[in-house]
Amino acid sequence: MENTNYQEKYESLLKEFEQYKKESVKWSVEDFTWYEHDTYTINEEQAQEALERMIQKHDASYGISWDTVDYYIGEYGTLKESQDEI
Numbered sequence: 001m002e003n004t005n006y007q008e009k010y011e012s013l014l015k016e017f018e019q020y021k022k023e024s025v026k027w028s029v030e031d032f033t034w035y036e037h038d039t040y041t042i043n044e045e046q047a048q049e050a051l052e053r054m055i056q057k058h059d060a061s062y063g064i065s066w067d068t069v070d071y072y073i074g075e076y077g078t079l080k081e082s083q084d085e086i
Helices: 002-022 027-035 044-057 065-078
Strands: none
Touching: 027 044, 027 065, 044 065
């Protein structure tokens, strides 16, 4: 009887976990490399560092927005060459 109770709890938790996976908000390296920044470019390695730092430093009271991604691209990306210099 006790094993049945554990099994039911396990299945209930598993179902709840699956729901969280469906409802979570996720940011990825691709969000950084895809984003078209006016002044900076960012490669996958830089984007990985930026993503990790952004997650470490985020304030849940404000969340993470495209403005946040834009900021971290500026911090971790490479300055684009100016068209005037070409």
